[in-house]
Amino acid sequence: MVRTSSRWTNFVFQLLAIVLALAFTSLVMVLAKANPLEAYRNIVVGSLGSINKFSDVLVAWVPLLLATSGLLVTYTAGLWNIGVEGQITLGAIFTTWALRVLQDSTLSPGLIIVIGFLSGALGGMLWASVVAFLRIYGGVNEIFGGLGMNFVATALTIWLIFGPWKRPGIGSMSGTEPFKETLWLPTFAGLRISPWSLVIGIIGIAVIYILLQGTYFGLKLKAVGRNRRAAFLLGIPTTQYMWAAFLLCGLFAGLAGAVQVLGVYHRLIPSISSGYGFLGMLVAMLINYQPAWAAPVAMFFAALNIGSIQLPIVMKLDSTLSGVLQGALVLAVLLMDGVRQRLLRRR
């Protein structure tokens, strides 16, 4: 009985948090002299209004879900892998690199795409290993190591686009020369979403779910995250587990970058990560690091992102409105959770 009642209060407080976040976002829109209801309607129509739009939501969902999946591993290990943005970017760079090297070879396009994915995963792991190395052997907090590497990754992308990989003639912010269509992930007819990226995203979160909820590895990783010293004294090789967490997250981030290149942009662009790394951190926080919720909540966030693309055209509002709503939601959930715990303690 106690259990159900606490689940109920939990639910009530989460509902309150959502109301609070919506109220805050509406207030912000009123400040910007816009009609909140019309904006929400535009977001819904812009994300679910047609099969084309929903397929665009899925296009955003896959890399976001991959990034979230990876982050669930580092969060479980008690690590704040802010460097995930850079790891996505490096994944994209490595994928582009592999494709550039192999595009004129005699290998079959399917094989080149597979190598592209593997290469992307490698790139993400490489970037994550720098942060891991700094954290584990240098004592540099992963938040600062990761942030620094994010900036370096962005600079590397821009240098490549304007330097060695520039388009014939002159480099431009629009990115490198697009790959030929045989190297694009095949899509559903008339839509932008590829069944292959959907498969990768779904397998990805399934693997993480099983890994964290159903294996000894996941259990020990949780122990490392809760109390590293105690875990070490219990005989868990904490250093190896931290390495594993960083590398796994890098692998997933790298795959997200590979999807961005192979399935979405078909070239390298300056902001190839599309902010999915930071957004993934918000998703992971919002679901309180429960893998079971990752897919639906990432879908919701992807829908907000796609739905708000229309706002500048239709209502002359900045599309960062989706970011305001997403941030407000996570903040409200954190605050309401604190209020709930405080009230329970009082009792």
Add this chain to the structure above:
Amino acid sequence: MDTVLVIGIAGILASAAPIVFAAIGETIIERAGVINLSVNGAILLTAMAGFAVAVTTGSVVWGLLVGALIGALVALIVAFASITLKQSQVAVGFVLALLCRDLAYFLGNPYMGRSGPRLPHLPVPGLADIPVLGAILFQHDLMTYMSFALIVLAYVYIFRTRPGLVLQGIGERPAAAYVRGANVNLLRYVYTVVGGALIGLAGPMYSLSVKAGWKGTISGLDGIGWIALALTIFGGWNPLRAALGAYFFALLQWLGLVLQPSLPNIPSQVLQVAPFPLMILTLLLVNIGNAEWVDRTLAGLPEKARHAVARVLRAMRTSPPAALGMPFEKE
């Protein structure tokens, strides 16, 4: 002295002023034992809000005040969530960093590219005419002078006064400070809000002076807050060293601009991030003395070498306030 160099040094002092404010604000907050990760978002939001208010009212003073107010408010949320609600400081701060950034871009949309008032240039009468030194130190706007004063004030307050000692105490040994009569949680609230106000001044200092105006995502301010956070660590939670770090960062950015014409093959964005790898390197240098394997390796060295290496490491090393990030509860 070369005039180019004089102008360069004066420019570095002025462009580092907002970073000095943000880094010292964060230093005060972390000295009290609270981590405030929202700096980057707070600077963007206050830059936009300060500019918008200054454009609307025509007064830079109101712009600065509103910046300080919003900065204090953002920090208050961090304090409330972490001290009263016992939520993760890192999580709340990070969410606020993103939320405030997006709020700045969303609400700042109508003010994009508009021209607005700027902080007036205020040469100090008499002192401004001293050769070389006058041009470097005494021909700035008000907030740059304030940044010089802030460095000294914060240093003296933290290390040379009694309330400053209590401030160190609530970050290092909150239980001991509590026994001695300090209201730990109240003081943490106060210092977080004060530090937040200082961080909030950094925003309008950009949009009303150093990088005047509001240009949305291309304002070039995204990332400064993270630098300020790194400088807090680099500075070993000491305002003097944090300020030195800020000047070093501004110097690197200036060098990036100066070297640009002679390196035409490198896009400007690449030179602008040069400080970040250097920042990681310096963080590595100041932190490496804290790593366990270093102690273990040192133990295996011959005695003389061990002492020499240990001395170098100790000189570089900084350690955070012992209770940083830990909530305080009286048992």
